[in-house]
Amino acid sequence: MTHNTAILIYLLQNNHKWVSIGQIRSHTALLCKSECYKVGTRVSDLRVKYGYPIENKKKNVDGVVHSSYKIALYNHEIQELRSQWPFRNPPQYQQTLKKAI
Numbered sequence: 484m485t486h487n488t489a490i491l492i493y494l495l496q497n498n499h500k501w502v503s504i505g506q507i508r509s510h511t512a513l514l515c516k517s518e519c520y521k522v523g524t525r526v527s528d529l530r531v532k533y534g535y536p537i538e539n540k541k542k543n544v545d546g547v548v549h550s551s552y553k554i555a556l557y558n559h560e561i562q563e564l565r566s567q568w569p570f571r572n573p574p575q576y577q578q579t580l581k582k583a584i
Contacts, residue, residue: 484571486511486519487528491573494529494537494554495561501540501551526552534576559583 493502493510504522512518519525529535538553556564563583567574 484514486515486521486525487533487573488570489514490519490522490525491529491533491535491554494535494552495556495564497553498561499553499555501553503549503551507552522552523550529573533573535573536576557583 489511490507492514493507507522508518508520526537526539530537535554536556538555540551540553542549542551560580560583563579564574567579
């Protein structure tokens with residue numbers, strides 16, 4: 484499984500919830516052959532390359548920036564993504580959205 488797919492799955496499992504980079508890295512370590520160290524890059528791929536509406540929140544704690552991510556999809560969109568499983572790479576969000584409507 485690719486890191487992009489593992490991160491998308493984790494975000495979907497935590498739909499409408501903020502998740503930290505540490506939580507995402509732990510999840511990728513379980514599902515993939517390696518832990519994802521470039522979470523921000525993978526999230527950017529999911530946004531730009533695949534079109535997913537993923538939000539980013541940054542919090543400064545003692546001079547260290549902590550990022551969290553959130554996806555907020557409707558149930559019919561999640562159901563459509565589930566119907567496309569298994570997929571090697573994440574499906575394009577716009578195509579999934581069109582099928583879900």
